[in-house]
Amino acid sequence: MMNKTLVGLVGVTAFAALILAGGKTPAPPEPSLAPAPEPLAVEAASSDEPVVPVEVSAEARLREKALAAGLSSLPSTLIEPRDNAITPDKIELGRMLFFDPRLSASGVISCNTCHNVGTGGDDNLPTSIGHGWQTGPRNSPTVFNAGLNIAQFWDGRAEDLKAQAKGPIQAGVEMANTPMQAVATVKSMPEYVERFTQVFPEEQDPVNFDTIAKAIEAFEATLVTPNAPFDRFLAGEDAALDETQQAGLELFIGRGCTACHSGPNIGGRSYFPFGLINRPNAEVLPPEDKGRFEVTHNPADEYVFRVAPLRNVALTAPYFHSGRVWDLKEAVQVMGHAQLGLALSDEEAGKIVSFLESLTGEMPSIAYPELPAETAATPRPTL
Ligand code: HEC
Ligand code: HEC
16 A cells, blocks of 8 residues: 555656646645654754854744645646646636536536535535435535545545546436436537537537536636635745644644645545544444445555545535544544544644644635526436
8 A cells, every 4th residue: 555655646746746837836845654854944063163053933943844744835826637738718618517507417416516616615514415315425525626636536536637527427326417418418508519619629529528527627627725824824924823823733743644634735645544543433434435445446445545635624524534523623633543543632633723724725716607598409307
């Protein structure tokens, strides 16, 4: 598992470099799974040179420590996907599809139903409710900043957002549609056909399941939430984190959370067993969901999940893939026990929560799109 994790990290580093080439954020340090070193600006002199004492503020030292532990800022622009050139028209088309409930069999469920961009990019339910009021097996993760993750879903089974977008349209418990019917629906509306033709000029038959997924991915690439207080702190604004948040950041690094939760999305780029040290109870970790094992069929991957990204985590309760923990402080304590073998006190967990609240960024403002009207050729909804 370790090997795969490391390979994954190398991939993500290359990916991050790609993003940074487009964005304007400073390069993050190499991600590392090793516990954070203790970087201090003033080092013991090892030569005969006189020691020059340097005044370093507590904030500057904490900032150094955070960067050395692999924490980094979010890009403030697009999260550029692989193999899918982004254009304004493609983004606009993707926005329409993201909000269009007619991609579902019932005609009432859109991507935004479960990834509501007004409520943190998720649905605030333990596990999502989809077609025919069915409850799915897992909690809906946020779509914000999702392009930064190593792969999509709690178990990483989709390699990127365009692969991911095909899942929910077809999933029986989500939108319960078929690719053919989704394509027929889109094709039945001339405005969509015109837009697809414009956005995908190289395609013989521009409206197809792949181009639908690519357009949605282009829109999702814009769902970035920059300038969180934590990013401003990293950029040098000492007062962006108050004293409690700074203490929480110290604990987040010092107690070892950053061994897994690092990078610009504060997680999302490696896999670990949920219950690395102590297995959580069956309520929090339902035995029937074996996580990544279902993807790789490798027994070492039983109960392995992608490290959850923690950007905007204060907005995305309830927590874990099971969605069984509503209180963020409790989720932090579950993590301490399960992943690190630590009993975090209420006070410590409270400080960490204050730090996690500083990961809430600026939400992109997204206008609700005007969608083309159905025609006689549009497949009728089935409930
Ligand atoms: C019925 C609710 C529902 C609908 C509708 C839905 N999703 Fe999801 N989405 C989920 C759930 C639940 C998961 C997690 C599933 C898993 O990990 O197995 C998920 C996962 C994702 C992820 C992965 C995020 C990550 O961090 O791994 C993305 C991206 C996403 N959905 C986008 C979409 C798009 C785009 C659509 C529309 C085409 C859509 N979803 C429709 C519930 C839904
Ligand atoms: C060994 C790796 C590892 C360590 C160390 C670790 N985590 Fe996690 N964390 C994970 C994984 C994996 C998940 C996803 C668990 C699941 O399947 O729901 C997760 C999930 C979370 C979640 C839930 C997020 C959500 O959206 O549901 C929070 C909050 C969290 N971690 C905080 C912390 C804190 C705080 C610490 C330090 C006390 C910490 N983690 C230490 C691996 C780790």
